[in-house]
Structures are given as C-alpha cells and as structure tokens.
Amino acid sequence: MLSWMTAAIVAIVGVAFAPALPAYTIIAVCLLSGLIASAALRLRWRGPLVAFLIAAAYAASYGVWRTAQLLPPALEGRDITLSFRVLTPPERRSEFPPHYRFDAKTDLKGLGRVRLSWYGEEPPSLGDSLHAQLRLRRPHGYRSPGAFDYGHWLFVSGYSATGYVRHPETAVFTPSAAPFSPEIFRQNLIAGPSAYLDRYHHSGVMKALLFADRSGINPADWALFAQTGTSHLMAISGMHIGMVLLWGWGLGRVAIFLCQRGLVLKPLLAMGFALSYAAMAGFSVPTQRAVAMAAMALLAYGFRRQISPWRSYFAAMLLVLVIDPLAPHQLGFSLSFAAVAILLWAFQGQRQPRSLSLLRSQWVVVIGLLPVLGLWGLGFSVASIPANLVAIPLVAFLILPALFAGLLLLKVWPWLADLLFSCADALFEYLQLGLALAAQWQPVIHFYPPPSALGLGLGAVLVILLPRGVPAKWLAVIPLLALFYWPAPRPTKGDLWVTVLDVGQGLAVLLQTQTKSLLYDVGPDFRSGFNTADAVVLPALAEFAIDRLDALVLSHGDRDHAGAASALLAKQPVVTFLRGEDIEKFERIGRDCHTAPAWNWDGVRFEFLHSAVSDQRGNNASCVMKISAGLAAILLTGDIEADIERKLMDAHDNNLSANVLVAPHHGSNTSSSAAFIAAVAPAEVVFSAGRNNHYGHPATAVLRRYQAQGSRCWHTGLHGAIQFRFQGGELADIRYARAWRYYWETPVTNPELCRKFNSEG
Numbered sequence: 001m002l003s004w005m006t007a008a009i010v011a012i013v014g015v016a017f018a019p020a021l022p023a024y025t026i027i028a029v030c031l032l033s034g035l036i037a038s039a040a041l042r043l044r045w046r047g048p049l050v051a052f053l054i055a056a057a058y059a060a061s062y063g064v065w066r067t068a069q070l071l072p073p074a075l076e077g078r079d080i081t082l083s084f085r086v087l088t089p090p091e092r093r094s095e096f097p098p099h100y101r102f103d104a105k106t107d108l109k110g111l112g113r114v115r116l117s118w119y120g121e122e123p124p125s126l127g128d129s130l131h132a133q134l135r136l137r138r139p140h141g142y143r144s145p146g147a148f149d150y151g152h153w154l155f156v157s158g159y160s161a162t163g164y165v166r167h168p169e170t171a172v173f174t175p176s177a178a179p180f181s182p183e184i185f186r187q188n189l190i191a192g193p194s195a196y197l198d199r200y201h202h203s204g205v206m207k208a209l210l211f212a213d214r215s216g217i218n219p220a221d222w223a224l225f226a227q228t229g230t231s232h233l234m235a236i237s238g239m240h241i242g243m244v245l246l247w248g249w250g251l252g253r254v255a256i257f258l259c260q261r262g263l264v265l266k267p268l269l270a271m272g273f274a275l276s277y278a279a280m281a282g283f284s285v286p287t288q289r290a291v292a293m294a295a296m297a298l299l300a301y302g303f304r305r306q307i308s309p310w311r312s313y314f315a316a317m318l319l320v321l322v323i324d325p326l327a328p329h330q331l332g333f334s335l336s337f338a339a340v341a342i343l344l345w346a347f348q349g350q351r352q353p354r355s356l357s358l359l360r361s362q363w364v365v366v367i368g369l370l371p372v373l374g375l376w377g378l379g380f381s382v383a384s385i386p387a388n389l390v391a392i393p394l395v396a397f398l399i400l401p402a403l404f405a406g407l408l409l410l411k412v413w414p415w416l417a418d419l420l421f422s423c424a425d426a427l428f429e430y431l432q433l434g435l436a437l438a439a440q441w442q443p444v445i446h447f448y449p450p451p452s453a454l455g456l457g458l459g460a461v462l463v464i465l466l467p468r469g470v471p472a473k474w475l476a477v478i479p480l481l482a483l484f485y486w487p488a489p490r491p492t493k494g495d496l497w498v499t500v501l502d503v504g505q506g507l508a509v510l511l512q513t514q515t516k517s518l519l520y521d522v523g524p525d526f527r528s529g530f531n532t533a534d535a536v537v538l539p540a541l542a543e544f545a546i547d548r549l550d551a552l553v554l555s556h557g558d559r560d561h562a563g564a565a566s567a568l569l570a571k572q573p574v575v576t577f578l579r580g581e582d583i584e585k586f587e588r589i590g591r592d593c594h595t596a597p598a599w600n601w602d603g604v605r606f607e608f609l610h611s612a613v614s615d616q617r618g619n620n621a622s623c624v625m626k627i628s629a630g631l632a633a634i635l636l637t638g639d640i641e642a643d644i645e646r647k648l649m650d651a652h653d654n655n656l657s658a659n660v661l662v663a664p665h666h667g668s669n670t671s672s673s674a675a676f677i678a679a680v681a682p683a684e685v686v687f688s689a690g691r692n693n694h695y696g697h698p699a700t701a702v703l704r705r706y707q708a709q710g711s712r713c714w715h716t717g718l719h720g721a722i723q724f725r726f727q728g729g730e731l732a733d734i735r736y737a738r739a740w741r742y743y744w745e746t747p748v749t750n751p752e753l754c755r756k757f758n759s760e761g
Helices: 002-016 024-038 043-068 150-156 182-199 203-211 219-228 238-259 265-280 285-302 309-323 331-347 358-368 370-375 384-409 414-441 451-464 473-485 532-543 565-571 642-651 674-680 700-709 754-760
Strands: 079-086 091-094 099-106 113-119 129-137 159-166 172-174 496-500 509-512 517-520 549-554 574-579 599-601 604-608 625-629 632-636 660-662 684-687 712-715 722-727 730-736
Touching: 002 043, 002 309, 024 043, 150 159, 182 203, 182 265, 203 384, 203 414, 219 384, 219 414, 238 265, 238 285, 238 384, 265 285, 285 309, 285 331, 309 331, 331 358, 331 370, 358 370, 358 384, 358 451, 370 451, 370 473, 384 414, 451 473, 496 625, 496 632, 509 532, 532 565, 549 565, 632 722, 642 674, 674 700, 700 712, 700 754
Parallel strands: 113 159, 517 549, 549 574, 632 660, 660 684, 684 712
Antiparallel strands: 079 099, 079 129, 091 099, 099 113, 129 159, 129 172, 496 509, 496 722, 509 517, 599 604, 604 625, 625 632, 722 730
16 A cells, blocks of 8 residues: 555655656656556556556646746746736735735736735735736746745745736726635635734734734744744644644534434544634645645544554655645645654554653654754754743643634624633743743754765664664764764865855855855845845855854945845854945945955965056945966956956956956946956856846847857856856866756756857846
8 A cells, every 4th residue: 555655655756856847748658658568567566656657647747737837938027918816915025115915816828826016005905806017027036055945935836927016006906706716715704803813912923823824923033933943833734733633523522422422523523623724724735734644544533444654644645745746845845744754753653642742752853853954954953842842832722722712702702802812912922932031042053964964864863763672772863963063065275165146136256265254245135124145145154154254345335235234244253344435334344445455365365456546436446356276266346347447457467367257247238348358368257147137137248248258158047156166276166056957947058158148038
C-alpha cells in the first residue's frame, strides 16, 4: 500500500522542482507508452510504476496549465484596459500616500488570479466589479543569497501577475452578476465578526487564529514571534485543527450519553468541526494535511479497522499534493509534514500516554526540525522551547476556546461574547509580555550549512530520536551541533569575492576578502516602508556569516543606492563609513570617499579613483572604486555620467582597465561612452537594474557598445545576484542565482550575449 503512494509522492515532488515541462501531447504519449510497458512487469512492481507515471503526468499537466495562466510577456509593463472583480477585502499597506492591495480576477482570457495595488482613497470593496486601466507584470522577485523570492511565492500561491490600477479616479464601477465564489462567500461570512474584533488591542492575532487573516499583525509582533519560535501559533495548522476536532469528539460523546445511541456521532461531529475550522482558514496547506490525516483516523474508527499512522501520513501527503502539486514549494508544507514525521519516528511503537507529554513532544519537534529550518534559512532560538511550553497550552486551552465561544455567542449574547473576547485579548497581552522576556534571553541563531551538512544533521536527528536503549545514540549530538558551527566559506589570502546583489532597480555590491567585508551601496527603500536592506542585504550578510561590516560605501545620496542605508545602519555594525556626498538624513556623517587614501586588506588593494572635480552633486558625485586582486580587478562606478567618465580617463588613463565593470548608472544612455568602455576593456559587465524597469535600463545603444567591445553582459533582473570569484590573481569563477530555474521561469543562458537582453525581457 505504501509503495504506490510513495511512488506517486516522489513523482509529484520531482515534477514540482523540474526546470522544464513537456507539452500536453508529449505527456500523453509518455504516459501511454509507460502504461503499456508496465503491463510486462511483475505484479509487485506494476503498481508503483503505474502510480508514478499517472502522478507525474498529472503534476506535469497541472504545471503546463498553470504556466499557461501567466501574463503574456508582450503585455508586461504596458497599460491595458480590463474589467476585473475584487476577490479579497482591500488591505491597507500604508497611510501616506494611501496604498491598498487586493486580489482580483480579470476578463483577460486565460489569465489567472492577479494581485493589484490601488494608490488612492476609497478603494473598491470585496465583490466589486470595475473597468479600469491596469499595468501588469509576471511574478518576479529578488533572487539573492538568503533573500525571500517574492516571485516564487506568488506563482506557487496561485498568482499569474501583479500590478496596479492606473489613475484609480477614472475607474468605472460596473454592475455584475458574477457566479458563486466560495472565497467571496467566506469573506462575506466573516466580514461582520472580523470588523467587530477591530475594537480589541490584539485584533490582528485574534483574526489570525479565527480566520487565518494575518494581515493585521504588525511587523514588530511578527519579529517577536519569529524570535521565540511561536510563529506557527499564528497560522491555523494541525494543532488548531486537532483541538477543534477534540471538541467535536467530546460533544459527540455527550450526545451519545444523552441519547444512548448514534455511535457514529463522534466521528461525524469531530470531522464537521475540523472541516468548518479549515474552511474558515481557507483550507491552507497545514489545515489540508491535518484534515486529511484526521479523516483517515476517523474512517478507521468508523470501520473498526487499524490503519498504520505512517499510512495515514502518506495518504494525507498524497491528498495535499493532488489538491496542489506545487505545495512542496511552501514553507508550511515542509514544516507541517516534517513535524508530524518526526513525532511518528520518535514515538513509534510506544503505547504509554505519558510518553506523549507536551515537554517531550516539544523538544522532539524542535530538535527534529533543525535541518528543515537550516534548509529554509530560518533561525533557531533556545528560548523557543520554554516559550512554546507556555504559549501552546495557553492558546490551545484558553485563548482559542474563548475566541470560538465568543464567535458563536456574538449574535445571541453580545455582552457575553465581548467578555470572552476581552479575556482572550488580556491573556494574549500577558503572553506577549512573556515572549518579549524570552526573546531578550536568547537571540535567534541563524545557520547556513551546505546541503551535505544538512543531510548529516538529518541523520543525526534520526539517531538521537531512536527509542531508549540504543547504545551511544547521544554521540549523534556532535554532528547536529556542527550545523551551528559549520564555517562559512571565505576567500583565501590574496583572493576576492564580489557579489552584485539583486536589489531591483538599484545597486548593492558585497566584497569579501579573507577576513574583511565591504558593502558598496545598499539599494532602495520605498514609501510603503519596504527596503532592500531588510529584504536582501541583511539576509545576504547572514548567509555569508558576516556579523559586521568593516566598511560601508554609499556612492551618492540617490534613493536607489542609499535609500535603505538607515535600515542597515540600525541593525548592522559598521566600522568605517564613506560616502560620495553629504546625506542629510543620516546622523552618522561619514568620510568623504573622494579624499580617502588607498588601503590593503588581506593582500587585496582598494582605492578610490578621483576625477579632480570636488563640487559635484547627485550622480556625478559617485565614489568610483577599483579593487585589485593580483592582476585581476573590478571597477565600481555608481551613477557617473559621460562627463565624469572623460575626467577619469584624463586622470587615470593607465589605471582604468578591469576584468569586471559594474556599468555606470545601470546602463543608462547618459553613461558608458565608447571611449570609457575601451579604456576599461571589461571582459564582464554587470547591469544592476530591475527586470523590465520603466527607465529602459540597460539602453540598447549601451548594449551595442559593450557588444562591440567583446564584453559579456550580466543583468541582475534576469540572472539574479551574480558572484565573481577572483583567485590566484585572475577571475576564476562566475556564479549567478538563476542558474537553476523552475519550469515557469524564463530560461537564462550562460554566457549571455548583450544583444539578447531586449529579446529576453
């Protein structure tokens, strides 16, 4: 029984991470050929092979269908007039200027769900139909070390495009008789109670626990939950479903006692409660897994049959994968199924109820999930164990029942519902105070071991969790602890690593020698509060195990280069700060890079090339920096324009050549003059620019100049972060983040020819 389910699971997961998919016709031919060939096999192998082929064909067909729903490339960045219907309540993202975000379904044939932004007052309401001008783009996100890939998340979450409503004041609201939508029905059903909860201090958490609506939880609270390992409590998961199922089971027992009949009431009421709660949560992946496993257990009870826990586990996993073949890309899928697998492994064969104590279950899950947390780049805190020992029973046995009782009584006895909601609000206030104390006790530890070390850690976990009596099993703690002390790779003496991070339309370059680290620019920030220091730069520093920057260089004050610097300086120690011009919003003044002398770190030379112009502002004030490792070099130019390029050639005619050039001003036509390109003669040139940016960077004329020089071009918007490794006095290796692609992403080849950029867009 397990063999065919395991084969189907392997097939679906394998297709989910495939770099390319065949067309429907090829899928059908392969499936038919495989089924015919399987007829010749012995019965023992026929089932797994048939299951594998059918599951692979299903997952591939699903992938082809989802990819076909993506926005056509020809429509990206263009203004198109469409009709659309609002599928979710608009969520306010910023106060000034007003910014709302919601999901919508357009009338563009074949296009799936889109996520739209509305910049203006009076956004539409849930269920409204509008006719307006939209500007859309395919799902895309930053691809840098340690960074969250928003584009990846968008696709696996069912989105086909993102965009915004152009000129919202001209949008026309249209009457519609749209077909029934379960999602809109759910939103309308919970709209009243959700609005009622707004009067309480912790309304965001209360909505998260009742309706899986986590939009009201502020970033500070999320940071606290992450520090204490309690974020899982804010997502309706197996624990929450299990509690509600037990309530239904208990109510069924009471009904049986009163009626003296109806043994089937217990599983029916338990399943009804679990399904109702899962529906309130929108059937997220964790709730799907919990409901599927509960259904297997209740069926076994109803038919008086023993079903192996592992069989229920794999059946639940297969059911979730059939519903959503892209579920393996979601963190919730990994954490929920990994946690259950660890518990099953640790407690297999044990019949004593005391073995399943909260304390032991907690440390088993914490230890078991360490390799999974490392794989996803998440941190771990020792404080998470006592924090969860308090938080889990408090939420499960007090806060959650109070919220549900209040919800049921809201229409009948509002005063009693208000009392229950107030009690839950007060309990969470005390819980939050306790979590704050736990967070101060032990900070989050981030670890980024290589995949081989994670495999070693997983093996160590399985050994540690073996039953008592296994000799010397605690020796496995040694390789597990090695995950936290695994040394991060660094260049050797005299060598240099340069990583041009993907920060969209902006610039951030990380330089590493054997013992030192320098960051050149930080990328942009935005009026919504989002910034690339938190989203890209700090995760990259954590990935490379850099706990302080020996130098920060802000080439000039433009927002796309220095906008995120305040966020970085607030969280990352910086020894030396240099800048190309005064930046008024910084308390730390910094040193003028135009007067800074050259220096050496670990056998690598750093110097600023001065243009003999001292009164420049803006782009032309940019720090121009050359870093030399032996005979190899890289040139960082900020946003200088052709005038400064000429002055640099006059002042440093014999010192401009470099193997790698980060193109001036993102490839703008105002820079990268033919004479300057010839003076630098770069073998590799990098354009740090956003994909399909509205500035048109890099300009076609600029691409032609580099092509004529014989340079090879790289584009962070297409290739993601690009790392150049200088070793032994030469450029030895080039790595880029999008070398591995998923089947829904545009393929990027290496080497990339400059002339191809416009066609790849």
